[in-house]
Amino acid sequence: MNIELKKPSIPEGLWIKCISCNDTIYRDDYDEKFNICPNCNKHHRLDVTRRLEITVDKGSFKEYDADLKTVNKLNFPKYIDKIELLEEKTGLKEAVVTGECKINKNKAVIAIMDSRFLMGSMGSVVGEKITRAIEKATAKKLPIIIFTASGGARMQEGIFSLMQMAKTSAALKRHSNAGQLYISVLTDPTTGGVTASFAMLGDIILAETGALIGFAGRRVIEQTINQQLPEGFQTAEFLLEHGFIDKVVNRRELKDILSKTIEIHKGGKR
């Protein structure tokens, strides 16, 4: 079950509670496949497994670089312990999974970030996996789709984390120069160094309904300017209004939009 949904104590299993609207929902009414609240339309966060399920054709996913492991280059105290604990908890090795897949029969390279893993933060392994995926897409002349979900930089990796922004952006430039399509799909939350690199570089930038998207954290901005921020600040809808994304998408329609977009870039349906 999704981490964001709390089960109330009684009656067991029949009811779940949406953390967004606080409504108690009869489980049978809840859209577990897409993890969307039927009451408030909140698109709750998805883990990699679920995201794959609703995005790629069954059995089509072939993972890249599954074994890349985190190195503690700064000798940051207890960092590796933390990573190992998260591995155990999430079944993931890092905050992104990359690979090749088919989306309604269209071949694509895909990268999916998972915010359960240290808030999806970008360290060397995350940056390297994404860069390698982009490079493979360039070599194989395939589109790349990146689902972002990240709090930004991986503090424990210091300057190496910062350099991932440069590395991923440079790889995308080569992919772009090769005339290939990049679609970024911004999901809740997309902030900091991920926003300031590959998230904002899509030929086409989609965002899920209601997703938090921004560069600086809300609290940091409030401290800087010493005032309250308006309602809806840094949501997908806010970015759409300001001209920084192409489209806000309901998760149920995402797969079709992705496949149609890929088809149009191949010169229409064949």
Next chain:
Amino acid sequence: MSKLKKTPWEKVCIARKADRPTSLDYINLLFNDFIELHGDRNYKDDKAIVGGIATFNNIPVTVIGQQKGRNTKENIERNFGMPHPEGYRKALRLMKQAEKFNRPIICFIDTPGAFCGLEAEERGQGEAIAKNLMELSDLKVPIISIIIGEGGSGGALALGIADKIFMLEHAIYSILSPEGFATILWKDSKRAKEAANVMKITAQNLYKFGIIDEIISEPEEGAHEDIEFVAERMKKQLQKEIKHLMKQNKNQLIKTRYEKYRKMA
């Protein structure tokens, strides 16, 4: 090179000193005929970034730098060296212009970070930085970046994609300010000193990591003690590297730059 070893926190304090030489101080000492050019052609002129054309040893160059003020009045005008999106867009405009006219680019990095504010978000701070990173990786003229004071996060990196990166002996370059780092990891900004130690933000650390290429010496207590001494050393390094980089063919230059960042992290 100063004889006494400074702690990371001492370097943070030196890098932030009010009388630490700024980008314009170095620009005036190193270049001839500097003509400042303004504006991003889209929204406004961001005074936290200065840029323009000049000559260096009779070679036409484009010069860009983050600009702090020396006092409160100047700092308000310069927004404490924290650029808005239009600052990064101005920088990119001038860099594209340099590419068109085949001029090498020299960038001076000195910022606590990109500005964190309502309007910066509305105008796409993330997009502005991202676009610079992407375009600079493929710009077909030599780029040299010099970190002269604070190199704060993505806001610094947006002028820091270069073929050669120099750093002043007491400058710092980091993923976030030590205060911000301590707040995020330990929920306590007062542990900034401790953060400065674990973050590995000094020129000496970054040289060992291969993030920067050269360290430029400073007087004992910092560049403000003798800016001409520092500028002279900077000039020597620039002479050597510009000559070398200008000899490379464009494809080789771009390929080497890509591999530099590919290997770095």
